[in-house]
Amino acid sequence: MAATFFRRLSKATPATFNNAFRGQPKSGFAGFRFTTIAAVAGGISTYYCFSDSNLVHLDQVNEETGPKVALKSDKWLEFKLQDTARVSHNTHLFRFSFDPSAKLGLDVASCILTRAPLGQDAEGKTKYVIRPYTPISDPDAQGYFDLLIKVYPEGKMSQHFASLKPGDVVEVKGPIEKLRYSPNMKKHIGMIAGGTGITPMLQVIEAILKNPDDKTQVSLLYANVSPDDILLKQKLDILAASHPNLKVLYTVDNPTKTWKGGAGFISKDMVTKCLPGPAEDTLILSSSCAGHSETMLKTKLWLWKMAIILRFHFASLKHPLKQST
Numbered sequence: 001m002a003a004t005f006f007r008r009l010s011k012a013t014p015a016t017f018n019n020a021f022r023g024q025p026k027s028g029f030a031g032f033r034f035t036t037i038a039a040v041a042g043g044i045s046t047y048y049c050f051s052d053s054n055l056v057h058l059d060q061v062n063e064e065t066g067p068k069v070a071l072k073s074d075k076w077l078e079f080k081l082q083d084t085a086r087v088s089h090n091t092h093l094f095r096f097s098f099d100p101s102a103k104l105g106l107d108v109a110s111c112i113l114t115r116a117p118l119g120q121d122a123e124g125k126t127k128y129v130i131r132p133y134t135p136i137s138d139p140d141a142q143g144y145f146d147l148l149i150k151v152y153p154e155g156k157m158s159q160h161f162a163s164l165k166p167g168d169v170v171e172v173k174g175p176i177e178k179l180r181y182s183p184n185m186k187k188h189i190g191m192i193a194g195g196t197g198i199t200p201m202l203q204v205i206e207a208i209l210k211n212p213d214d215k216t217q218v219s220l221l222y223a224n225v226s227p228d229d230i231l232l233k234q235k236l237d238i239l240a241a242s243h244p245n246l247k248v249l250y251t252v253d254n255p256t257k258t259w260k261g262g263a264g265f266i267s268k269d270m271v272t273k274c275l276p277g278p279a280e281d282t283l284i285l286s287s288s289c290a291g292h293s294e295t296m297l298k299t300k301l302w303l304w305k306m307a308i309i310l311r312f313h314f315a316s317l318k319h320p321l322k323q324s325t
């Protein structure tokens, strides 16, 4: 099914995009937070429930505002599912379509909010489940956007996505900016990603690589449970092979067997070997799992620990003499 989907899509999309997705390996883990290490304590909740409905249909908005940008930050819009492709035993690609002369209206790096009806509240009003997702299609693409979503066995929103058929609609609002990226804002960007945490990293990577004037070095450390779980590997390999400023290190290592998360294990050594050292012109981004509260807590604690390790490690690199006195 995936092959047919991408064959069909290749008629409408740049070859590089579709080639990069061909023959996807199996995938890993879902739900992530995207933040700088420095701001690791901050965070957003992925759980929202509202019962009001200020839904506006996309074609109505286009009549009002012109066909330039499809998203609205203050209104839920319906986007039609064009097609889906299974990319692993639990991860699917969903392509949504809209006015072909409009862009989605997404700045790098941003996510969108999706919502689906989930029963009724005590007053009989519709309750909604709301979850953020990160489009992986080119923000400049016209008429469509793609989401890569891990489907949890009991996941409220991901199960809803899995139940959709082409022609069904999903309500979307946004974008929500996670990091305002501008070309050459840093000399070297280090990235730590686990499982589907690759999606916001991909947004930043592609923004850098598609701009020949952007000389930013990118070092990506991508953790998964097993080689088969590495998502978008072929795409990342193609990008790394054709862009010397992108280095990708995959890890499926779990030497201590203590890490129970689904996104894989990253050791201090991997971080210090793969990522750039501390400097004014470097930035570390992390994107990790947040499927449910227990995982979110573990992830948050792990990120805290890593931030502290990094701080001490980089401090010792930066001030070796200070350390020895």
Ligand SMILES: Cc1cc2nc3c(=O)[nH]c(=O)nc-3n(C[C@H](O)[C@H](O)[C@H](O)COP(=O)(O)OP(=O)(O)OC[C@H]3O[C@@H](n4cnc5c(N)ncnc54)[C@H](O)[C@@H]3O)c2cc1C
Binding pocket: 029, 030, 031, 032, 033, 034, 044, 045, 046, 111, 129, 131, 132, 133, 134, 135, 147, 148, 149, 150, 152, 153, 154, 155, 156, 157, 158, 159, 196, 199, 290, 291, 292, 293, 294
């Ligand atoms: C900024 C941002 C961007 C994101 N982008 C993406 C993306 O591009 N792709 C993607 O796949 N995900 C992404 N996520 C994660 C996504 O928003 C959802 O969290 C994820 O899809 C799970 O939602 P769900 O409603 O399907 O599952 P939920 O209903 O929230 O449950 C998730 C899993 O946890 C289990 N669970 C729930 N509660 C408990 C509990 N109390 N104890 C034990 N287990 C429990 C469920 O059974 C299920 O298996 C993103 C998250 C953020 C914050």
